Amino acid sequence: MRRLLAVVVGAALLLINPIPAAAPASAGPIVRVAEFLADCPFSHRLPDDPIVFPNLPGASHMHSFFGSTVTNASSTVDDLMNANSNCNPSIDKSSYWIPTLYVDNMSVEPTTGVFYYLGEGVRDDLIAQTQPLPVGLRIVAGNAKATGPSDNTISRWSCLHAGHVGSSPDFVTCPAGTMLESYLDFPHCWDGRNLDSPDHKSHMSYPVNNACPSTHPVVVPKLRQVMRYPVSGDPSRFRLASGRGYTMHGDFFNAWPAAEMARRVNDCIRPIIKCGTDGRP
Structure with a gap:
């Protein structure tokens, strides 16, 4: 299987980015990235959550929404599309939302919200079997009810251009001239049946030992949410609408057209090719 995949993947790469027959010894290993992305600025704020509190406006803490400009408590997939x-x-046309960040009790929105769709976390032969995210799929990542850093090991905070600071489940102190960053990876093993579940999590799973568990056998692109905030300094001034930094979480309501999602999975994820926002290398 490994030999066959090497031929198929290699052929796809040669068609798009030919590799010299003899690379210089100093060139280093070839980095293969399966990726496409969406760059979605902040749209609006509402105390709504159409996944956790559907049809209950005002029932949630404050959320910052990205992507769809109409998302509210009553949004359906048809509304978004x-x-x-x-x-x-x-x-x-998807909707993405996160708890609003407050600095000195003033809301602060990210300068950018980038959503990467990745093929990683499982073996290459399983990446080659990645299925498109189904229209209407809802995914929640992180833990809005975390009571300490150990309750949320998925969400990470760091500083742009300050790698020496390191990352943490809670807010970090960013030096002047840098930006506070939030990274959050969503689960990408699907049960293959349900677009949501009563707890909004059990229909999805994270991989185990570079493979999807038998209960969630369908590999879909991994969504990685990256937020960059124009703030630095003392994190005691920061809070999320949901609480401390370790309560960071993200919600995703998929409204990509099915054919476009399938094309990007076929052209970018399965052959392990890095694509841009247009879904092309």
Whole structure:
């Protein structure tokens, strides 16, 4: 299987980015990245959550929404697919939301919200079997009810251009001239049946030992949410609408057109090719 995949993947790469027959010894290993992305600015704020509190406006803590410009407590997949999106590419009608960040009790929004769709976390032969995210799939990552850093090991905070600071489940102190960053990886093993579940998590799973568990056998692209905030300094001034930094979480309501999602999975994820917002190398 490994030999066959090497031929198939290699052929795909040669068609797009030919590799010299003899690379210089100093060139180092070839980095293979399976990726496409959506760059979605902040759209609006509401105390709504159409996944956790559907049809209950005001029932949630404050959320900052990205992508679809119409998301509210009553949003359905049809609402999203028939509305405008501020994403690049605009064909991504999905909605993404996070708890609002407050600095000195003033709301602060990210300068950018980038959503990477990745093929990683499982073996290459399983990446080659990645299935498109189904229309209407809802995924929640992180723990809004975390009571300490150990309750949320998925969400990480760090500083842009300050790698020496390191990352942490809770807020970090960023030096002047840098930006506070939040990274969050969503689960990407699906049960293959349910677009949501009563706890909004059990229909999805993270990989185990570089493979999806038998209860969640379908590999889908891994969503990675990256937020960069124009703030630095003492983190005691920061809070999320949900609480401390370790309560960071993200919600995703998939409204990519099915054909476009399938094309990007086929062209970028399965052959392990790095694509841009247009879904092309």
